Amino acid sequence: MEPTFNADERELLRLVSYFKKKAEKLSEGEENKEDFAQLMETCDLLRDHLYTHAGYRDAVLANREQLKSMIKDNARCPDCAKADMLKHIGADTNDKGWKSNKYRCRRCNIEFVWNAPNNPWDMIPYVENFIQNIEAKLSEEGPDDGSKQSVIETLHQMKESLEILKPVVEKSDKDFIEFEAREKEMEGIVNRFKKQLMIEKIRLED
Numbered sequence: 001m002e003p004t005f006n007a008d009e010r011e012l013l014r015l016v017s018y019f020k021k022k023a024e025k026l027s028e029g030e031e032n033k034e035d036f037a038q039l040m041e042t043c044d045l046l047r048d049h050l051y052t053h054a055g056y057r058d059a060v061l062a063n064r065e066q067l068k069s070m071i072k073d074n075a076r077c078p079d080c081a082k083a084d085m086l087k088h089i090g091a092d093t094n095d096k097g098w099k100s101n102k103y104r105c106r107r108c109n110i111e112f113v114w115n116a117p118n119n120p121w122d123m124i125p126y127v128e129n130f131i132q133n134i135e136a137k138l139s140e141e142g143p144d145d146g147s148k149q150s151v152i153e154t155l156h157q158m159k160e161s162l163e164i165l166k167p168v169v170e171k172s173d174k175d176f177i178e179f180e181a182r183e184k185e186m187e188g189i190v191n192r193f194k195k196q197l198m199i200e201k202i203r204l205e206d
Contacts, residue, residue, distance in 0.1 A: 003057070004058055005050070008190050008191065012050065012190050015193075015201065016047050019043055020044070023039045024040065049189075060176060064172060067120055067169065067172050071118060073101055077110070079105065080107055082107065085107040086103045086105055088101055090102045091118060097122070098125070099117060099118055100115065120168075120169050121169060124169065127162055131158055134155060135155065138152070
């Protein structure tokens, strides 16, 4: 599958292709054969580097998108308590900093913000806060009974889910930070080579 390139990378690939063809044509002569062979080798290396980086970027960004899609808020209209006529119209941030989805119910003609986070990053503190609040209430209650035990089991399951989710999110964040550093480095390389090849192209065509 062809990786996704940005505008500068596509322009550089066009220049690389131009110089590779130029070098192949000029290398047919006897003069400067070594120089042309070196130019073609440089073009091949640069092209391979661009493809490798673009593929890496696609993989990291796809992972982030997949991670975002893990969270389903199961929103329902606060008036009719149904979900079939909801239209997602954006997102909003509450006073605690959690981003939540914003919907419009076409049946009731109202807009509302669902009270649960719409992403794993906000879901972690949201669930941690929920667990903490429920545990505090349980400690204030009287002797254990059936309903209390079921709540404790639910909290245990939530904690297990968090133990799975947290390292996945942390790894994604680590990979993304590394990607941003490599992206910035690659941007500098692309701009530098693009300027050099454009200048050389103008010189050859004059």
